[in-house]
Amino acid sequence: MGWTALSELVPLYPLYALLFLDTGLSAADVSLLFAAWSVTAVLTEVPAGALADRWSRRGALVLAGVLEAAAFAVWTVSPQFSGFLAGFVVWGVAGALVSGAVEALVHDGLAEVGAEGSFARVNGWMTSAELLVQVPTAAAAGVLYALGGYALVGWASAAVCLAWAALALRFPEPAREPDGESLLGTLRSGVTETVxxxxxxxxxxxxxxxxxxxxxxxxxxxxxxxxxxxxxxxxxxxxxxxxxxxxxxxxxxxxxxxxxxxxxxxxxxxxxxxxxxxxxxxxxxxxxxxxxxxxxxxxxxxxxxxxxxxxxxxxxxxxxxxxxxxxxxxxxxxxxxxxxxxxxxxxxxxxxxxxxxxxxxxxxxxx
Incomplete structure (x- = not known):
């Protein structure tokens, strides 16, 4: 739950829409950015899950934190439409990496110690933490903006992302038997199983x-x-x-x-x-x-x-x-x-x- 809370304690979250408008982007520009973010998430969602299965669920979370930090660094260094667009694409990939990996990692970690029946309770507290952390996030965003504007908020957000990526390194990941599948094979098998x-x-x-x-x-x-x-x-x-x-x-x-x-x-x-x-x-x-x-x-x-x-x-x-x-x-x-x-x-x-x-x-x- 600590990792979940930290991953949401990003001061840019309540402010990024205002950042776009204050930078001079139009409402149409902002809509295009959100559309690019959404399309990226859709296109990478399932391949990212296959990567987590084929490579490492823990590794996927660490990579996601690094990518999200990079996205906010780009926004801070290049606060213009092209920079925001690049950041959203990278952030979309990061979100896809977290999406499938985190539940799989938590479930299999619990199963490793015979506690898979506790998944609903743990998942519930994680979801609750995601919501509750919006309170300190909003407060931190206001303080940081008052002290150093969007630049300080952006760098602080990148630092938080690197912090939760580092924390993810400590997650235990149960060993899995190699099945000899390629990444494409894992992707195909997972989708086929679902269907x-x-x-x-x-x-x-x-x-x-x-x-x-x-x-x-x-x-x-x-x-x-x-x-x-x-x-x-x-x-x-x-x-x-x-x-x-x-x-x-x-x-x-x-x-x-x-x-x-x-x-x-x-x-x-x-x-x-x-x-x-x-x-x-x-x-x-x-x-x-x-x-x-x-x-x-x-x-x-x-x-x-x-x-x-x-x-x-x-x-x-x-x-x-x-x-x-x-x-x-x-x-x-x-x-x-x-x-x-x-x-x-x-x-x-x-x-x-x-x-x-x-x-x-x-x-x-x-x-």
Whole structure:
């Protein structure tokens, strides 16, 4: 959890959009940068997982930290569109390297000591740490900017990335039997396993659909503004929603023991609460969003644990990355829903995917 918190304690995170605008980029330029970041992540997601399986999950995390540090160094040295573009491409590769490797490394590390049943609890606390660290990150960003502007924020961010890369070097990595596959062979085998094993295929789809809902987080400030919250108070309100999500994630480990139907009910309730925002006035609507987000993260933590239970091969990072790619693509449905009908449409979308999620997360009978 310490590594997770450190990897998110990057002061540029809450400021980089402002950096782009203050450098003189237009809204269209910023959109192009985000598009390049997203495309890079999509293209490299599964190959990065295969690299982690074929080479080293720990090595993938270390390389990711170095690459992300390089991205922020480029932004700091060359604060212009070309520099930002290059940095986003490198950062996109770094994110892909982390995506599949970290869950595979944690699961197999726990399995090595006979504690794989604790994965949901550990994963829940890791997810909670990611959310909670947004508070000190925002504070650090403000202090560093006041002291030295974007340059100090950029160099500090690069230093933090190198620090979590160094910390990743200390992770134990269980030895795996060499299978003689090439990188391309590992990639092909992992994708084939995902597609051809029915239970695994359905679980990957369920995880992708559940994971995609997290894209609604991007709209929390918009929701707060639409509900009459003064701009100066929006960060505080969004923080409240984030804290509710952190609590839900922390409880995810316990929820893994709930009956399958209970998970579906939690996700269904989250969707209904989001839809109810349309008829609840003022701050009450934001309270509904906070509760919905907490319930949703309970289900997400369990979903990720169920996926790791289903994977029965050395290509764990590759299969996990396939689910990550599915999440990236399914998030487009959330963006489209918001464009069509705001938070209510997103709530309807959540309700609509419940049957698929229930089928995909159903526990297998013990033989």
């Amino acid at each position: 051809r094993v029915p239970a695994l295929r359905l679980t990957v789809l369920a995880v992708a659909l559940v994971g995609a809902v997290d894209a609604v987080e991007e709209y929390f400030p918009v929701l707060a503004g639409d509900r009459g919250v003064p701009t100066v108070a929006v960060p505080v309100v969004v923080l409240g929603i984030t804290l509710a999500g952190a609590l839900g994630a922390a409880l995810g480990g316990r929820a893994d023991r709930l009956p399958d139907r209970a998970l579906s009910v939690l996700l269904l309730l989250a969707g209904v609460l989001l839809g109810a925002v349309a008829v609840v006035p003022g701050p009450g609507a934001l309270a509904l969003v906070a509760v919905a987000y907490g319930l949703y993260l309970v289900v997400l933590v369990v979903a990720e644990a169920r996926l790791q239970e289903r994977i029965d091969s050395s290509r764990r990072a590759t299969v996990t990355s396939v689910a990550g790619l599915g999440t990236e693509l399914a998030a487009l449905l959330v963006f489209a829903a918001w464009a069509l009908g705001g938070v209510v449409a997103v709530g309807v979308l959540v309700v609509a995917v419940v049957p698929v999620v229930e089928a995909g997360l159903r526990r297998r009978p013990v033989s």
